[in-house]
Amino acid sequence: ASNNKFFVGGNWKCNGTKDSISKLVSDLNSAKLEADVDVVVSPPFVYIDQVKSSLTDRIEISAQNSWVGKGGAFTGEISVEQLKDLGCKWVILGHSERRHVIGEDDQFIGKKAAYALSEGLGVIACIGEKLEEREAGKTFDVCFKQLKAFADAVPSWENIVIAYEPVWAIGTGKVATPLQAQEVHAAVRDWLKTNVSADVASATRIIYGGSVNGGNSAELAKQEDIDGFLVGGASLKGPEFATIVNSVT
Numbered sequence: 001a002s003n004n005k006f007f008v009g010g011n012w013k014c015n016g017t018k019d020s021i022s023k024l025v026s027d028l029n030s031a032k033l034e035a036d037v038d039v040v041v042s043p044p045f046v047y048i049d050q051v052k053s054s055l056t057d058r059i060e061i062s063a064q065n066s067w068v069g070k071g072g073a074f075t076g077e078i079s080v081e082q083l084k085d086l087g088c089k090w091v092i093l094g095h096s097e098r099r100h101v102i103g104e105d106d107q108f109i110g111k112k113a114a115y116a117l118s119e120g121l122g123v124i125a126c127i128g129e130k131l132e133e134r135e136a137g138k139t140f141d142v143c144f145k146q147l148k149a150f151a152d153a154v155p156s157w158e159n160i161v162i163a164y165e166p167v168w169a170i171g172t173g174k175v176a177t178p179l180q181a182q183e184v185h186a187a188v189r190d191w192l193k194t195n196v197s198a199d200v201a202s203a204t205r206i207i208y209g210g211s212v213n214g215g216n217s218a219e220l221a222k223q224e225d226i227d228g229f230l231v232g233g234a235s236l237k238g239p240e241f242a243t244i245v246n247s248v249t
């Protein structure tokens with residue numbers, strides 16, 4: 001970890017019921033969390049209000065997506081204004097499932113980030129290569145291209161956390177090794193230094209996501225450029241999520 005404040009997000013994806021979420025919230029409320037960590041959870045839209053009214057203020061709330069501009073006649077979408085109204089502080093954008101399952105492209109994601117930031121939401125900006133891209137030696141090219149789309153769109157990096165999430169590691173149980181993750185995190189920081197500024201490069205949190213769990217987070221957290229985690233599956237279990245939060249070094 002660098003000197004930046006550790007950041008751990010839990011992405012609940014499209015999981016849960018009122019009952020299971022009420023149990024998860026109560027586990028999180030009673031968990032002991034290290035003080036020096038930003039902790040965020042990202043429930044499905046329909047449960048954000050329930051979570052906001054029952055979860056400790058110690059943990060902030062993120063959405064898993066947002067509409068690209070001001071709300072209005074966009075059937076089925078959720079606006080940044082509505083997310084703020086519910087008390088969300090963050091939004092996850094560019095998650096691999098939205099890129100590769102739903103088909104969002106770099107430019108659309110960049111525009112969403114710019115709009116969310118302009119309205120005061122923090123952005124968890126996800127990047128990451130697919131397995132065939134890694135095997136073809138294109139990991140850096142892919143990550144830098146996705147990063148550039150964010151950089152071209154956003155006016156400031158103050159409210160952005162970058163999540164490096166190799167697609168082959170998401171939901172597969174195949175976690176990147178600490179060295180594999182560190183290599184990309186260092187390259188991302190270097191890219192920011194060259195293409196944005198040295199200040200942004202050192203101050204921006206770069207978190208890792210992809211099969212992080214209570215058993216592997218401590219080793220990953222020791223890496224110089226890993227400033228936290230974005231956690232999917234393991235964030236649905238309160239005690240395990242707390243273990244990951246507390247793996248801050």
Ligand code: PEP
Pocket residue numbers: 011165169170171172173209210211212230231232233234
């Ligand atoms: C994610 O969806 O952001 C993620 C990292 O999922 P998992 O931890 O389940 O691999």
